[in-house]
Amino acid sequence: MxxxxxxxxxxxxxxxxxxxxxxxxxxxxxxxxxxxxxxxxxxxxxxxxxxxxxxxxxxxxxxxxxxxxxxxxxxxxxxxxxxxxxxxxxxxxxxxxxxxxxxxxxxxxxxxxxxxxxxxxxxxxxxxxxxxxxxxxxxxxxxxxxxxxxxxxxxxxxxxxxxxxxxxxxxxxxxxxxxxxxxxxxxxxxxxxxxxxxxxxxxxxxxxxxxRSDYFEYMRDSYSSELIYNAEMLNIRPKEIADGFYPQLTEDHYYTNKDNDYLESIPLCDINGDPLTNDDKHFNSKQDADVIKSEPLIISVDWGANINAMTVHQLQDNTWYVLKEFFVKSPKILDHLFIEEFLPYYSSHQNKTVYFYYDRTGNNRTANSKMTFADQAKEIMENHGWTVHNMTTGLNPSYVDKFRLLNIMLKDDGRKQLPKIRINKTNCPNLIVSLEHAEAYDRGRGIEKDKRPEQRKKVEQEHATHLSDTFDYPIFEMFWDKYVGNYVKTEDLPISTF
CATH class of the missing domain: 3.40.50.300 (P-loop containing nucleotide triphosphate hydrolases)
Incomplete structure (x- = not known):
């Protein structure tokens, strides 16, 4: 009223x-x-x-x-x-x-x-x-x-x-x-x-x-994240992270690019006359106008007990595109991430070649198995006709190095050896929440990404730092040497630069 x-x-x-x-x-x-x-x-x-x-x-x-x-x-x-x-x-x-x-x-x-x-x-x-x-x-x-x-x-x-x-x-x-x-x-x-x-x-x-009379109690149990419950149910606006791990990230880094000719070619309703849902088979990579279907995909995975998360990328000319996010939560496991999410969505992709980046713990053998997490994921993809190149070796880089490289790239200052970064905001909504709410803190060892939300039961894990980690892995692996070789002459730039 x-x-x-x-x-x-x-x-x-x-x-x-x-x-x-x-x-x-x-x-x-x-x-x-x-x-x-x-x-x-x-x-x-x-x-x-x-x-x-x-x-x-x-x-x-x-x-x-x-x-x-x-x-x-x-x-x-x-x-x-x-x-x-x-x-x-x-x-x-x-x-x-x-x-x-x-x-x-x-x-x-x-x-x-x-x-x-x-x-x-x-x-x-x-x-x-x-x-x-x-x-x-x-x-x-x-x-x-x-x-x-x-x-x-x-x-x-x-x-x-x-x-x-x-x-x-x-x-x-x-x-x-x-x-x-x-x-x-x-x-x-x-x-x-x-x-x-x-x-x-x-x-x-x-x-x-x-x-229902117990609506708020019922919905509180449905939201594992207090941040999301407060926003969606109570209109409590999330605080803006002023000192986040990605301070150079702005709205200018987000874009949308759907193939509306394809979307207009599909029916408005299913065979029963009901409106289509996001799970409908029509909503796959055919609707994405930002992916070059004849080029390989770069995928990045973060594994864990509570969530397995993935982002999909392509380097096109001088722009790094984050095309799509996927995740599955416990009790679903790594297999479901590929078999139920990634593989069906990109089934029509023409170049079935993947460059596979991940946290280095993925190279450790799992209990009671001769295979690593990376081996398992590679085998699943190869069994579905994909050619897979595992790209991750060695030790994890320091957070300080990640912070410097990522924020230099996010500054969009025209450095020719480093591409611009752009994120598909309709295909990566949880990644954006993960990035915008990732905090930085210093425990005396230099700046770090605050990973504590991953341990908090009330935090929706797709909004913790897992997806942001998948954002980091391939970018660091592919561009750190170019950054150091071309832009860092005597010593790393001070944190205050950002």
Whole structure:
């Protein structure tokens, strides 16, 4: 009710799990449909894949809560509405593949920010309003250029002073990483211009009549990480790590690059009519436009009792791309990481050659076996037709050396012998949390990465330092000698350089 009664046209709703985000978005959608017939709106997500697998599913369920049914009151992804007698929007879309079409002619176009120039992108649209789910995942610059710029419908006069005309609603739990800062900055905008901006923070404590009585206790047991529980459930914003192990890491190092032509070629629903999920077979490396399929892959693995983690990389020209993350947690083991995660995802990759980096403990033989962890992983991949080159030898490097090299590379200062580093933020969300929350500390032996979160039971292990370690291994192995040979003349640069 607070959100509905707010008069400002731009709303930021920082709502935790169970607060009613899907419900309020569906309600706002219905009000936009009711008050602006034949108008065009945008339903935006970080990527088109996210819109298909998450947002569309929750939107359909919430609309049904209000008694609005697919193939009766609206159709998705087809021109069937015209044959059913639906009115047409004032601006008819070029195609209906990514359109929700309501019977009174109002349409919502599904937009992913990952490729605004594709046929599902926002450019060229004259929209009358914007709805955004999981807004903290959105890139604010892309949102402004490719979506907000479209909020300019030319037929505004026919709708009078409707509060839904040219409205913008951004809904999300509190952001876990730096890229979501723009969303919570909406709070300051609302304080300075309350007639234009509205910001509201709430948790499911406001919604106890509609969730189970033990909801918070139940969810606390479901989250093994206090940081994630506090953010997702209680809207407690994670502290920014000022003295982290990767101080040069910024939002500029993240990118998205999906093959939306491929994504638009897959059905919006499965054979049962249900929206696709992230586990659907269609969501594999074919959707990634950043991988060179004819080139080998570089993989990096960190093994442990509680989690086995992997990142996938390629060096392309003078840029080091971190393409994808994978992990499995106990009771699953190393075999599952490859057989259930890596191998199916990259089954269509043309060059089945892998350069394999890992923690040096992987060269130690395991109990009751003549094989090392690295040998086991190599055998699994080779049995599936891959050629594997184990690249890790010797002792682990010092944290000080890692710190220096990685942050020099992250500075993007144009050193020709060292590539730029870029991370696929839609394929590596947990890696980014791991990197941004990795702390540095000094126990008298020089700077180290704080590994203590790996031992804490309440820390979600994919957000501890395991994935960040997989980020370190191949970069250090491949570029340390170039760094020392070209840039370090007499002694290592002081830590204060960073």
């Amino acid at each position: 607070v959100a509905i009664m707010a008069k400002a046209k731009v709303k930021f709703l920082e709502w935790g799990r169970g607060t009613g985000k899907s419900t309020i978005l569906a309600y706002f959608m219905l009000m936009m449909v009711k008050h602006l017939p034949r108008a065009t709106f945008i339903l935006v997500g970080n990527t088109y894949a996210q819109v298909l697998s998450n947002t569309l599913k929750s939107t359909k369920a919430a609309l049904e809560f209000f008694g609005i049914y697919e193939d009766v009151d609206y159709v998705v992804g087809s021109s069937q509405g015209k044959r059913m007698g639906f009115k047409m929007p004032y601006e008819k879309p070029n195609h209906w593949k990514n359109i929700i079409h309501f019977s009174n002619g109002t349409v919502f176009q599904l937009v992913g920010l990952d490729n605004p120039n594709s046929s599902n992108g926002g450019r060229g649209i004259n929209s009358s309003g914007i709805l955004a789910d999981e807004a903290a995942l959105l890139d604010n610059e892309k949102l402004s250029i490719n979506v907000k710029n479209t909020n300019r419908a030319s037929k505004t006069g026919i709708y009078g002073d409707s509060p839904w005309l040219l409205s913008e609603t951004y809904v999300s739990s509190t952001p876990l990483t730096k890229k979501g800062k723009w969303f919570i900055d909406g709070e300051e905008l609302a304080k300075k211009q309350p007639d234009k901006y509205f910001f509201h923070s709430a948790t499911a404590h406001w919604n106890l009549d509609n969730v």
